[in-house]
Amino acid sequence: MKILYFAWMRGKTGIGEEDVSPPETVTDVAGLVAWLKTRGPGFEDAFSDMKVVRAAVNQEFVELDATIGPNDEVAFFPPVTGG
Amino acid sequence: MKILYFAWMRGKTGIGEEDVSPPETVTDVAGLVAWLKTRGPGFEDAFSDMKVVRAAVNQEFVELDATIGPNDEVAFFPPVTGG
Amino acid sequence: MIRVQKEDFDLATELSALSAGNHNIGGITSFVGQVRDMADGEHVGAMTLEHYPGMTEKMLEQIDAEANKRWPLEASLIIHRYGRMEPGEQIVLVACASPHREAAFEACHFLIDWLKTKAPFWKLEEKDSGAAWVDARESDADATAKWDKGDA
């Protein structure tokens, strides 16, 4: 599973992109977030306030209950500020 | 008094601009229109439907009851269609 | 700023001049109206815009001042052409620059809506059936009226 982090999420996790293999019990975005948070204080910090975290699966915005699988591309980022 | 006609008002009256000296009884735009209509069939025709005639005195839109004097510039034209 | 002219205009040149060196501008909204080749289902070969020199400038100044009174603009511009124009040619440009996009959009929309019913221009279209003066549209009066605030 490919994970991407943007803006200050990248700053806090310290990485922009990684390949991960979460346990089989992780079947949705919320589960993935819970698992990612166990990987260190940077991740714990990045996901500490989910109100300011947005997620996309395969480049489409999703809610936290969206299901995910091993071949998905999951991205985390703050609310967008372009334009 | 200077009178200007634009668009099809100019076509119907046959003139774009003229200097006139209406009788002293003409004190507002409505009175001027009534007097102008006596000057020939072209004028009669131009002012036959006042719903599609607009007036300006000294380059400001006015209603028919606007007062006018000998030194005013009065213009008649259809509703505008620019832009 | 307003301008009434026979000549065509270059949008990029005009907008560059409008915002030159002003770094408080966050957005510029512009509208360009151009000649269509169809009107009421009939082909239009060209059209001629007549106007009332003197009153045109006066009205455009008033409209421009009103927009600047209603919205926080850093700059605004109205250019309106007169004379004969063919399909595809530019007729009018209105543009508003503001720190914020909402003001830029609303003021620009306001300018063209007001101009449509308050600036003394008249269009004569050259159709296959002959030359005809364009009738004012009810929808333009409605568009102007929507900006009324009781004080206009």
Next chain:
Amino acid sequence: MIRVQKEDFDLATELSALSAGNHNIGGITSFVGQVRDMADGEHVGAMTLEHYPGMTEKMLEQIDAEANKRWPLEASLIIHRYGRMEPGEQIVLVACASPHREAAFEACHFLIDWLKTKAPFWKLEEKDSGAAWVDARESDADATAKWDKGDA
């Protein structure tokens, strides 16, 4: 049409290409967003726009398609830049061409409002107090919501 690029763009060139030869276009509304030198009362020396390559294009295509579904447009364009930009530089261009001005205005306004909350871009501002990611604004979410029709 949409484009995501590092390079600056020339408004007149883009709009000319957009309307070239199409004589059914009666109006073109455009909006250009540019970098301001102030944010929250602090001086901004420059800013860097980060984006999500792939998703950006996908979202802009969706937004552009939605505008064309809602309004009768002859042409539309979104250009969004990424990378580092200084005050006064152009960030984004949205433009809509239509036979009628109302459609051109509304569709253009819609494009920039939707883009503000749906296109994956993030601004990092270089302020005197240091570099800081810009917070999303409530007003942008409100501006997007006003275009909701229940089917969005």
